[in-house]
Amino acid sequence: MLKDQDIREPLFDFFDEKFGKVRIIEEKQIAKSRADVMLVLEEKLIGVEIKSDADTYARLARQVKDYNKFFDYNYVVVGSSHSKHIEEHVPEYWGIIEAISKEESVEFNVLREPEINKRAQRTYKMKRKLSILWRPELSHIQEINGMPKYKQRSKDFVITKIMEKVPWDLLHRQISEELFQRDYNTISEAIKEWRSSNKH
Structure with missing residues (x-):
């Protein structure tokens, strides 16, 4: 079972490889929520919420609203236990990344790329x-x-x-x-x- 701390470091390596020039800022307060990760790209900000296998969806509805207020794009990164149901809990324009536990590592499978967040005025x-x-x-x-x-x-x-x-x-x-x-x-x-x- 993957926990948050198991996911973060490999995830940052994944984003470094995916985006090239990127600044990663952790635990950023946004409205009433705290963004797990804020990715700074050259012309956009991306929010990343991590839901490990040990996490629940209890606060996710509020987090989605707050992420949408600040970020141009958003991802949710989930452990495999959530991968079949996460689509029911985030908007269709959010990206979804599955974190998969391997023997000595964590791999990431992009289930859906995010679309521009046009919902916030x-x-x-x-x-x-x-x-x-x-x-x-x-x-x-x-x-x-x-x-x-x-x-x-x-x-x-x-x-x-x-x-x-x-x-x-x-x-x-x-x-x-x-x-x-x-x-x-x-x-x-x-x-x-x-x-x-x-x-x-």
């Missing part, structure tokens, strides 16, 4: 994608697009202005680039520096 999804970024990252997007700094204004205000000023095709790429460059070792210092420079 475009404006709200872009707003939520931008909300994933921290203030220094938003500030960098403002800078590279020649926008005012909007010191003392709220994060929500800045996000709205970015959405008004930056073409969305470009914005998808810029969001991904910020997440590719994100350094969890230095971000607390970067946030402190941003707050200090935006006091006045």
Whole structure:
């Protein structure tokens, strides 16, 4: 029986091979759920929910709603015990990957590739994608697009202005680039520096 920890590391290797340039971020809070995995690709974000053989579907309906609010595409990765019934529990546009236990390894079988998530209203999804970024990252997007700094204004205000000023095709790429460059070792210092420079 495969557990979550049995699946994760081999799964990350699988995604590295499948997508090439990809940033993998684990345990990302999204609305009322926590995304097991967020995949950052050059122009899109992909949510990945893992349901191992030890997991139930108890929270899946809520998780599906929350994933759809943030991500361009979504996968559910399931242990073999769930593979025959998972289609009943996720939308038809979600991708499904089966994790199969072999003697010394875990293999993955793509049962269904995901389709673009068009169910979330475009404006709200872009707003939520931008909300994933921290203030220094938003500030960098403002800078590279020649926008005012909007010191003392709220994060929500800045996000709205970015959405008004930056073409969305470009914005998808810029969001991904910020997440590719994100350094969890230095971000607390970067946030402190941003707050200090935006006091006045």
